[in-house]
Amino acid sequence: MSTITQPRRTPAGGSATVNGAKLFNRLCAVCLTLFALIWFVPFAWAIITSLRQDGSITQAPMSPFAGGWSLHAYSFAWHNYPIGYWYLNSLVIAALAVVFTVAFCSMAGFALAFLRFPGRNVVIALVTAGLMLPTEALVLPQFIEYRSLHLLGTYWALVLPSVAAPVSVFIFQAFFKGIPTPLIEAARIDGASWWRVYWTVCMPICRPAVSTVSILTFISSWNAFLWPLLVLNQTKSQTIPVGLSSLVSNTNIQYAEVMASSVLGFLPLIAVFLVFQRRIVQGVATTGIK
Structure with missing residues (x-):
């Protein structure tokens, strides 16, 4: 004797709740990414600037790879200050x-x-x-x-x-x-x-x-x-x-x-x-x- 299984019905508001939760999670992820970038960009810029030469920083301040990188600034700061x-x-x-x-x-x-x-x-x-x-x-x-x-x-x-x-x-x-x-x-x-x-x-x-x-x-x-x-x-x-x-x-x-x-x-x-x-x-x- 076979039985017929009827599919479960999803409440009308259930899909809307799930979609709203997903949208909220994505919005939180976007906000978290933006705040992380706001913090990380100055931090990364400070590290890159500390690895450059003063002459290249003055001539091309917006070019992070101009003049090459070195640890001279760290050595100079540690020994002179x-x-x-x-x-x-x-x-x-x-x-x-x-x-x-x-x-x-x-x-x-x-x-x-x-x-x-x-x-x-x-x-x-x-x-x-x-x-x-x-x-x-x-x-x-x-x-x-x-x-x-x-x-x-x-x-x-x-x-x-x-x-x-x-x-x-x-x-x-x-x-x-x-x-x-x-x-x-x-x-x-x-x-x-x-x-x-x-x-x-x-x-x-x-x-x-x-x-x-x-x-x-x-x-x-x-x-x-x-x-x-x-x-x-x-x-x-x-x-x-x-x-x-x-x-x-x-x-x-x-x-x-x-x-x-x-x-x-x-x-x-x-x-x-x-x-x-x-x-x-x-x-x-x-x-x-x-």
């Missing part, structure tokens, strides 16, 4: 900023997430106000403050302002709020203090938040320009962005050397981002920061 000191200064400052920011902002986020104390809403309002306050507005009062503390020209003048990061506090607070309350209550019932709950229960869980804050703090500290320009006055104590700005002269600009120094300056950031980009995405997705 204190790039090694700039690298070391930026690395030490960024590393210290990461350590202190993670330590203090995680404790602040833990307190705002779990503790109930007088003035808690006021503290949250102040942290929120810190998100809306531009960094440039704090330059003058910070300069007066650190001058009175005799910290100008030291690493601490660059590390301490980055510790008070409202964004990092909110990242930790959002992650701590996602920890199940029964887990915290069980630790408290077992006699654990708040410090032990923070150190042995919460911090091992919030590794994605720690990674996100660490990477964002490292990048922002490495790229800082205005505050290090005002605080650091010696050439060898400068950071990478400040040191690169001193290479540009109003009378004679060595394009190849400047581009080579710039490439050497942003290569560590690209390496850090490529290595830890999954942790950034994981941390942002876990904490719910938009």
